[in-house]
Amino acid sequence: MKKFQAQPGFVVQAYKFALDPNATQETALRSHCGAARASYNWAVGWVSASWWQRRAEQSYGIGEAGLTQWRPWSLPSLRKEFNQVKRTDPRFASWWEENSKEAYNTGLANAAAAFDNYAKSKQGKRRGKSKGKQVGMPRFKSKRKARLSCRFTTGVIRVDADGRHVTLPRLGTIRVHEPTAKLLGRVQAGTARILSATVRHERGRWFVSFQTEVKHEIHRVARPGVAVGIDLGIKTLAVMADSTGEIRQAPNPRHLDSALKQLRRASRAVSRRQGPDRRTGQKASKRWERANATRNKVHHRVANLRADALHKLTTAVTAEYGTVVVEDLNVAGMLRNRRLARHIADAGFGEIRRQLTYKTRRNGCRIVVADRWFPSSKTCSGCGAVKAKLPLHVRTYECDTCGLVIDRDDNAALNLATLAAAATTGTGVAGDQDTPKVSKPRGADHKTRTTLPRRKTGTGRAGGATLPHQRQTEARDRTQTAALTLW
Structure with missing residues (x-):
């Protein structure tokens, strides 16, 4: 996905609003987010299959010339291949037409970005979130744990003139929980332009975030x-x-400490109900689902109070x-x-x-x-x-x-x-952001930390097997900018 470059005098800013979808719209939202997860998993499996195939062929003594070709992971390549298999693949054939193309494009774009980050980490161009650790190989997203999210970049994306509804592709007009007057006023005045919209389910609610290009206005400090x-x-x-x-x-404010008594009571109610058990296939009872929803409301309220207090302080x-x-x-x-x-x-x-x-x-x-x-x-x-x-x-x-x-x-x-x-x-x-930190502060004693040796190849969870992406050679695919040939 092409990265947007703001015009001179403009900056990219997000506006986030809570949604109030009806039952039909919420089903459609979950379907779109599920389609994004399904396309992401397909892309990860399609690319990594060639890696494991080459690994198996090498174990039989097949030369480099006879090995399976590397599959590219650039977004155009993934999109082209997905459009060819979506009508015949049993995982998509019966329901892919129910969702917008942007849902599948969201998963493919995320997979392409994940493989790019992995390649740059192998090349030493970037690190993971934890300092000193590399970015791992992209993994499949679980239906139970994956965050529901979908991004729209084309189609009808607008804030309605009444200030109480938004319109998204294939989803139609959805009511918002709070007025959109702040963004609507900028759009009508010509000082803001909507670039994309992302719907996400978090803290028990659906939210939509509009990525906009707004005119930069510096607010002078007091x-x-x-x-x-x-x-x-x-x-x-x-x-x-x-x-x-x-x-x-x-x-x-200690929001969590204030809610601990209520949280313990809600947790005891959940523990008394019949919860889900993946080992035996036992499904959660209706009473467990209601008790769990009550407990989640306590967590969501604490998170919202914390976010509100921190925003007021930093502002x-x-x-x-x-x-x-x-x-x-x-x-x-x-x-x-x-x-x-x-x-x-x-x-x-x-x-x-x-x-x-x-x-x-x-x-x-x-x-x-x-x-x-x-x-x-x-x-x-x-x-x-x-x-x-x-x-x-x-x-x-x-x-x-x-x-x-x-x-x-x-x-x-x-x-x-x-x-x-x-x-x-x-x-x-x-x-600060422009000047580097000085390495020797006044009176500071840098504590010496011994680093553990790196784990040897073949001692991971894969039963001692060497992964097919342990080594790398020069790139072959011209359509992707950071493609690696990983052994």
Whole structure:
């Protein structure tokens, strides 16, 4: 799928609305999302079949010239092959006409992107989400676990003039739960153009996201010359100290803790019912489905409250300060602490940084990321002295040099605020989107971590078998840009 390039002065922005489909429309939505999953699985199976076939032929001593040709995974190639087999393949022949072509194109595009990411990872051009790990080979999507999603790029895609309905290809006009006046006004004024629409089922509701090209308007912040340092925590969600010395605190709402009693009661009700069992083929009872839906509502409400609170916090920060300094927290490592994992996950440290990143860019200000090893809590905000150790249970910082006594989180926030000037002059340990991080922060001790040796070939789950994509040679298919010949 061709990537859209915004025109000068315009940016790509998404508008998300909740839907209220009727029973017929919800059945059609699920059918389209299921078609996207089915086409994705077909593409993964069609491409990987040639890999395993070549592996089997090599085991019989067949030479390179006699091996099965590699199957390309570019989107045009997958689309051409799918159009030839969809009328005869028993997996699609009886029902493929019920859905829009965009549903199948969604699955094929996702499969092409997955194979491209895998090829780039094998070439060393990218890594996976976890640092140091490669992107794995695309796998089949489970009907039980796959997220329901489908994207529309062609056809009738519009926001109706009444502001209460949207129109999508083959699905028709669907009522929205909330008014679309914000997007409708931009479209009617000519400052926005809808590019595509994606429907998705999450948190018990159907949503539609319109990818639009909108005219870029920079919202000037209230205090452009003031920098703020944000120290995230559990007791207090965010301690904000600006360059003028003012300190503010954002309390931690602890939405999950507030709902634990209700969640435990709902979970006990679910455990008493007859649930599904895949080993014996037992199906869930109607009472179990109702109890499970009640429990899911509690989880969905907690997630919605958390998202609303984080958006209000980050919007207020990026609308006031010209520079925002945050820490590069190892959230994945922090979640390994079994005593604090639930509280850290409930706080949403990673989501706060993600929202601050794009909201500062939208408002024309900048975000500075302090080095992970910068001793913001150990450094005295008054004289700059650095303590050798500062245990986590010590909540008050007492400087041995100047005698300063201050709250631990307030001290860390003040130190982060001072990094804004250091990032501007290039003498500190901070880095923003344009300047790299300095590797040796003041007073930081980088802990040495021993890395485990890589797993030897043939010791994985496949019973010691070497996968057919372990090695690679030059690309052969001219229609795909990053195709690899994988052994």
